[in-house]
Amino acid sequence: MPDPAKPRKPIRLRGRSYLAFVLTPEPPIFEWLAELSEWTSQSSGYFSGKPVILDLSAVSLSNAAIVHLVSELQARGIRILGLEGLDPSELGPDLPPVLSGGRAAAEPSDVRQDQAPSHQPEPASLLLESPVRSGQIVVFPHGDVTVLGSVGSGAEIVAGGSIHVYGTLRGRAFAGSAGNPRARIFCNKVEAELLAIDGCYRTADDIDSSLRSQPIQAWLEGEVMYIAPLH
């Protein structure tokens, strides 16, 4: 029983409008779903966080079929917020609510929308213009890493491609980390704790002392890492 002495707080219920995407499946459903799978596998995450309404006016599906379709879309990362284009009385309680009164709106500007069918090429190299400090880890699986400065003792660079240090490499360098045995490591002065290319590594102890503090490159031939002076 509410306490009569305390003032009752009203529950706030307000109207608000949002912009949502509408997916309209067309028959045959299987082909439409296959086409959608193609799209979501090429741009995974396109739908993540976006409110999506399913417009079922072009198809006639049973309750069970709609439930199945919603779960198929869920499996592809598309969460259905509501349904459109059918009679609400036909639906069971285990489906998203039926919406009406939606108006066409300009599609929200979204950079990725233009690239939905094609894959935007990502930058293939990372440039760092200041030294990498002890304890910092740089991870760049997409390509080469170039450092205009030194890499401190206790720092790590993990690159999918090659590593170029225009300074002293004192820390650890992991090149070809995504399975690229052709990656190389270059530096102006080697005082590295560990050099690794595609999983094959050499610690500071295994690096010839005549090479210490020299400009070197390291590369893989077979499973053997070769280190030689530059010039």
Next chain:
Amino acid sequence: MAKVLVVTSGKGGVGKTTSTAALGAALAQAGESVVVVDFDVGLRNLDLVMGAERRVVFDLINVIQDAAKLSQALIRDKRLATLWLLPASQTRDKDALTEAGVAKVIAELRAKFDWVICDSPAGIERGATLAMRHADEAIIVTNPEVSSVRDSDRIIGLLDSKTEKAERGERVEKHLLITRYNATRAEKGEMLSVEDVIDILSIPLLGVVPESQEVLRASNIGSPVTLCEASSAAAQAYCDAVRRLKGEQVPMSIPSDRKSLFGKLFGRRAA
């Protein structure tokens, strides 16, 4: 507009507290109004080095927890009217520091003083990160030996990520202060040289303070070395550093082995 400086190092025992006191006193002697703040909660030392340990009533934690006002906790130096100390608590530990509390105290100090010098504890945990959080500039105290240099490198990395300035996309200006420099050992290769340290850390050099007995004497009598041993090489180095902090161009003098040729020739002890 007040400047907030953090004196930090990563490694312990390199001379942060000594340097905080020395630089603070030298700035106050030059007429600036300065507060030195001890962030080493639980292991406070700044009050000892400043000679104020018998006058501590309230501390930084009391102010953060609103148990005391800032004006009640601030201790004025007996020798320099524009030098103040905000001591740390000895009975609590670093968990008593809160981000909001530190922000509030630093903001209040900024309004009252020209310079706020934060004496950071050693390490990279809460005490150290909160001491550096609001810094405009940082003084990285480093001994010319390998573990101190590596720890300083680590702390420089943290200055570029855990400070408010770094989060805003700006840079905390960093200054390298080499302390406990021993010229003889550097010459013999037993210690890193100044060039080695600068090469590894890549930050501008603020000064080189030689290893000296005067520093030990000063801290035992509870006075910043720039006050009580003003003519010593260490005090001179700190004064030069303060001039550089204020923007003056002062030529760098690396302490050298002070034995004269006479001393080297006739330096043997009589039996």
